[in-house]
Amino acid sequence: MSPSSDRLSLAALEHGRPFSERHIGPDAGELARMLETIGVGSLEELADAAMPTSIRSDPADWEGERTPGSVDSAPPPAATEAEVLDELRALAGSNTMLVPMLGLGYHGTITPPVIRRNVLEDPAWYTAYTPYQPEISQGRLEALLNFQTVVCDLTGLDVAGASMLDESTAAVEAMMLLRRVVKNRGDRFLVDADTLPQTVAVLRTRADSLGIAIELVDATSELPEGDFFGLLLAAPGASGALRDHTDVIAAAHERGAQVVVACDLLAATLVTPPGEQGADVAVGSSQRFGVPLGFGGPHAGFLAVRQQLARQLPGRLVGTSIDADGQPAHRLALQTREQHIRRDKATSNICTAQVLLAVIASMYAVHHGPSGLAGIARRTHRMTAVLAAGLVKGGVEVVHRDFFDTVLARVPGRAAEVTGACRAEGLLVREIDADHVGVSCSEVTTREHLAATWRAFGVGELEVADLDAATKDAVPAALVRTSRYLTNPVFHRHRSETALLRYLRTLSDKDVALDRSMIPLGSCTMKLNATAEMEPITYPGFGNLHPFAPESDAPGMMKVIRDLEAWLVHLTGYHAVSLQPNAGSQGELAGLLAIRAYHHSRGDTHRDVCVIPASAHGTNAASAISAGMRVKVVRTTERGDVDVEDLHRVIGEVGDALSAIMITYPSTHGVYEPHVRKVLAAVHDAGGQVYVDGANLNALVGLARPGRFGADVSHLNLHKTFCIPHGGGGPGVGPIGVAEHLAPFLPNHPAQPSAGPETGVGPVAGAPWGSASILPISWAYVRLMGVDGLRRATLTAVAAANYVAARLRDSFPVLYTGPGGFVAHECILDLRPLTKSSGVTVDDVAKRLADYGFHAPTMSFPVAGTLMVEPTESEDLAEIDRFCEAMIAIRAEAARVESGEWPADDNPLVHAPFTARSVLVGEWTHPFTREEAAFPAAGRAEKIWVPVRRIDSAHGDRNLVCSCPPLEELAEA
Numbered sequence: 023m024s025p026s027s028d029r030l031s032l033a034a035l036e037h038g039r040p041f042s043e044r045h046i047g048p049d050a051g052e053l054a055r056m057l058e059t060i061g062v063g064s065l066e067e068l069a070d071a072a073m074p075t076s077i078r079s080d081p082a083d084w085e086g087e088r089t090p091g092s093v094d095s096a097p098p099p100a101a102t103e104a105e106v107l108d109e110l111r112a113l114a115g116s117n118t119m120l121v122p123m124l125g126l127g128y129h130g131t132i133t134p135p136v137i138r139r140n141v142l143e144d145p146a147w148y149t150a151y152t153p154y155q156p157e158i159s160q161g162r163l164e165a166l167l168n169f170q171t172v173v174c175d176l177t178g179l180d181v182a183g184a185s186m187l188d189e190s191t192a193a194v195e196a197m198m199l200l201r202r203v204v205k206n207r208g209d210r211f212l213v214d215a216d217t218l219p220q221t222v223a224v225l226r227t228r229a230d231s232l233g234i235a236i237e238l239v240d241a242t243s244e245l246p247e248g249d250f251f252g253l254l255l256a257a258p259g260a261s262g263a264l265r266d267h268t269d270v271i272a273a274a275h276e277r278g279a280q281v282v283v284a285c286d287l288l289a290a291t292l293v294t295p296p297g298e299q300g301a302d303v304a305v306g307s308s309q310r311f312g313v314p315l316g317f318g319g320p321h322a323g324f325l326a327v328r329q330q331l332a333r334q335l336p337g338r339l340v341g342t343s344i345d346a347d348g349q350p351a352h353r354l355a356l357q358t359r360e361q362h363i364r365r366d367k368a369t370s371n372i373c374t375a376q377v378l379l380a381v382i383a384s385m386y387a388v389h390h391g392p393s394g395l396a397g398i399a400r401r402t403h404r405m406t407a408v409l410a411a412g413l414v415k416g417g418v419e420v421v422h423r424d425f426f427d428t429v430l431a432r433v434p435g436r437a438a439e440v441t442g443a444c445r446a447e448g449l450l451v452r453e454i455d456a457d458h459v460g461v462s463c464s465e466v467t468t469r470e471h472l473a474a475t476w477r478a479f480g481v482g483e484l485e486v487a488d489l490d491a492a493t494k495d496a497v498p499a500a501l502v503r504t505s506r507y508l509t510n511p512v513f514h515r516h517r518s519e520t521a522l523l524r525y526l527r528t529l530s531d532k533d534v535a536l537d538r539s540m541i542p543l544g545s546c547t548m549k550l551n552a553t554a555e556m557e558p559i560t561y562p563g564f565g566n567l568h569p570f571a572p573e574s575d576a577p578g579m580m581k582v583i584r585d586l587e588a589w590l591v592h593l594t595g596y597h598a599v600s601l602q603p604n605a606g607s608q609g610e611l612a613g614l615l616a617i618r619a620y621h622h623s624r625g626d627t628h629r630d631v632c633v634i635p636a637s638a639h640g641t642n643a644a645s646a647i648s649a650g651m652r653v654k655v656v657r658t659t660e661r662g663d664v665d666v667e668d669l670h671r672v673i674g675e676v677g678d679a680l681s682a683i684m685i686t687y688p689s690t691h692g693v694y695e696p697h698v699r700k701v702l703a704a705v706h707d708a709g710g711q712v713y714v715d716g717a718n719l720n721a722l723v724g725l726a727r728p729g730r731f732g733a734d735v736s737h738l739n740l741h742k743t744f745c746i747p748h749g750g751g752g753p754g755v756g757p758i759g760v761a762e763h764l765a766p767f768l769p770n771h772p773a774q775p776s777a778g779p780e781t782g783v784g785p786v787a788g789a790p791w792g793s794a795s796i797l798p799i800s801w802a803y804v805r806l807m808g809v810d811g812l813r814r815a816t817l818t819a820v821a822a823a824n825y826v827a828a829r830l831r832d833s834f835p836v837l838y839t840g841p842g843g844f845v846a847h848e849c850i851l852d853l854r855p856l857t858k859s860s861g862v863t864v865d866d867v868a869k870r871l872a873d874y875g876f877h878a879p880t881m882s883f884p885v886a887g888t889l890m891v892e893p894t895e896s897e898d899l900a901e902i903d904r905f906c907e908a909m910i911a912i913r914a915e916a917a918r919v920e921s922g923e924w925p926a927d928d929n930p931l932v933h934a935p936f937t938a939r940s941v942l943v944g945e946w947t948h949p950f951t952r953e954e955a956a957f958p959a960a961g962r963a964e965k966i967w968v969p970v971r972r973i974d975s976a977h978g979d980r981n982l983v984c985s986c987p988p989l990e991e992l993a994e995a
């Protein structure tokens with residue numbers, strides 16, 4: 023071989039294998055085999071056959087379609103992992119990190135390295151899905167139960183959910199909860215004027231569409247005359263003031279209202295908690311329990327209630343039940359409250375929450391234990407007390423006598439000057455108005471920070487030790503907490519790092535996440551979350567930014583935000599994008615509020631009906647209700663499409679009350695509806711707006727743009743299509759793209775004017791850009807793939823779904839197909855005929871898949887009795903085949919039930935899953951072997967053992983246990 027013919031040029035070699043070939047599972051040979059099975063010659067041919075041409079468009083044409091004034095910008099050509107990491111490192115490095123002393127619900131904290139590396143940076147935790155399959159989710163369910171216990175114990179209330187999206191939206195959920203339970207007390211909701219300003223703003227955004235009147239009140243004086251259904255108090259207040267709310271809570275109760283307290287978990291270790299002061303509900307953020315500031319999020323909000331309100335809780339709740347062997351096991355409790363079951367009657371639209379962050383916060387409590395937490399709280403408080411004493415000594419007026427971690431200083435006419443001097447000292451403090459500055463201490467505050475603050479206020483050099491000795495605590499005696507908390511052994515056993523490390527590993531080993539096997543969940547798009555995409559989120563340059571830091575402190579973060587907005591605009595064909603909504607559900611709400619505001623701006627205040635197909639995701643209906651709309655359901659046809667005839671009937675019925683239609687595209691049935699443009703036109707002709715739920719964008723990116731095929735607004739799920747990991751049930755990001763006429767009504771934010779239009783609907787999340795610190799993940803994905811790579815990913819995802827449909831069709835009928843008999847990026851397997859002939863249910867198949875080493879597909883959505891499979895582009899052919907073979911083997915097992923060989927009530931399907939212990943019992947009485955139970959044919963070579971048997975959910979709902987029992991109860995038992 024001559025060297026010249028064998029030699030590749032430098033140009034061909036220098037970039038190595040493109041990242042897109044690692045993101046995309048099947049290689050060229052595998053893809054060819056898949057296409058052959060499907061019966062098409064190429065990916066392009068498949069796209070031409072499966073997708074209606076009426077929606078198709080080519081990236082080459084997009085440049086010419088830009089609307090004037092749009093931020094539209096094409097992503098640059100794909101870069102390598104090394105290049106992208108260099109770029110992100112430089113961007114993170116360009117941010118100015120001041121010591122965060124601005125407060126307002128966001129505080130400095132130290133993520134214990136053992137938790138950072140072994141939870142936040144560990145794919146076993148971050149690639150997991152929401153624990154709907156509890157038998158393979160016991161680890162994160164236990165961690166969430168710990169979180170709930172932390173919240174219950176520290177707030178002094180009985181039941182807490184497994185996380186809210188943030189503190190401000192938790193306050194909204196609490197307001198809506200009280201409105202449901204308090205009857206005949208009108209529509210007035212009183213809010214402590216000392217509440218976090220972003221929470222007040224989010225409450226106002228949401229109250230407006232719900233017909234609730236928000237009224238700010240001074241919680242230290244008499245409550246105003248007249249009826250009100252609820253009162254929200256702050257403990258401590260945004261100003262730092264710490265107050266005993268016992269009397270005002272009693273006064274509100276006397277008037278027939280109920281009370282929410284927005285509280286600080288760290289303060290609650292030292293201060294009488296809201297529950298003991300009489301509160302009905304407590305909300306807040308667990309950010310300062312080890313979760314980086316991240317320019318605003320993601321952080322786990324919390325909501326806790328007294329026992330009587332448990333069935334009214336919004337969002338997810340973990341509870342303990344028993345498994346088929348009578349052993350304790352955890353699962354999601356009271357699911358009949360939730361949007362996926364109750365739809366427009368749900369207690370909330372929350373789907374994706376903040377599980378990963380709740381796990382981090384709970385582990386922070388496990389790591390420090392009650393005495394460690396109290397130590398951090400005491401230190402924080404002492405720093406604050408000494409800081410205040412120094413200011414007073416230097417002649418500065420300190421407004422409040424009682425406080426926990428925030429000093430409110432009065433500096434007439436000098437606030438800007440003092441804030442500037444603090445900046446010069448490297449400290450970020452809060453300039454409240456011309457006369458007031460707020461300074462908050464935290465776990466990261468040091469003596470040097472106190473000295474620097476004093477210098478900035480011009481009070482000169484002071485001796486910390488002297489002040490410390492001379493200064494009393496600023497928590498009044500009547501408010502000092504006396505009750506115990508976190509007495510369960512889990513908060514005491516893990517003081518050594520060795521013990522904690524093993525606890526974390528023990529828990530994650532119980533779970534099946536993407537790092538173990540494919541998670542074929544339809545609608546959820548469980549694709550690769552590449553390490554290079556994940557790494558940057560823990561760069562300090564992104565993690566340590568306070569959300570209300572001036573934009574000029576965050577040029578690198580802002581570039582990530584602006585780039586991503588522009589790229590998403592380009593990919594969706596919309597005019598503008600808002601990244602603020604922190605989950606798909608919140609995007610839906612923001613989009614519907616924009617539609618509502620648009621109608622109102624034209625005088626169409628009567629347009630309040632949202633039309634939703636019967637097959638829609640539960641969040642759609644729940645969001646429409648949360649946006650103050652009425653829901654009308656439109657039928658779907660036998661083929662799974664929106665029934666155009668029925669749509670015309672509904673539109674006729676609704677008349678000029680029509681506000682919008684919400685459809686999903688491709689549909690929740692996993693097909694590209696050929697008539698979608700007809701549907702959109704019918705709604706537009708009747709004066710309605712079109713909301714396209716973008717959860718299925720993984721079937722469109724690079725091939726079609728909703729903003730160009732007739733939609734007015736969509737949310738995207740960056741935690742589906744754009745590679746943010748699901749985190750076991752959050753975080754997520756649910757940005758919305760809108761057409762030009764809706765752009766003036768995007769969310770905005772009082773603390774950061776550039777976060778949205780001045781004419782916007784107000785904030786829908788506490789932070790200006792929502793969960794900013796995880797945006798680098800999606801930025802990196804787009805940067806690594808380029809438009810070509812993204813387009814190829816979409817085509818491969820469609821091929822993978824059609825391959826699964828082709829392979830499984832003979833075992834399980836594929837319920838819906840679109841043009842040419844093809845599906846889009848997912849397919850629905852109909853198990854109803856099998857259930858009829860054998861008694862084997864979707865549940866049995868789902869549980870049995872765990873014995874084969876797989877997470878189940880989406881169950882009974884959008885059609886009861888079916889499984890929806892979405893393989894995504896990231897699974898290679900070997901893994902897809904393993905899954906298909908497991909499904910085929912399960913069908914063969916069901917056939918043995920059908921034929922009567924195995925009784926309907928004693929076969930490996932009804933008894934699945936099997937723990938190791940369950941097959942090692944002394945006497946084996948089943949008609950199938952132990953080996954058939956535990957090592958079925960086509961199971962994975964490396965056996966994944968489940969830690970518990972099938973869980974009895976109804977038992978748990980009847981006997982509700984939603985926190986770890988305290989030591990006293992354990993001792994009794």
Ligand SMILES: *Cc1c(COP(=O)(O)O)cnc(C)c1O
Nearest residue numbers: 373374545605606607639717754
């Ligand atoms: C996932 C999903 C949603 C909800 O998104 P979250 O981020 O979980 O709130 C809405 N619609 C569809 C079709 C979805 O698949």
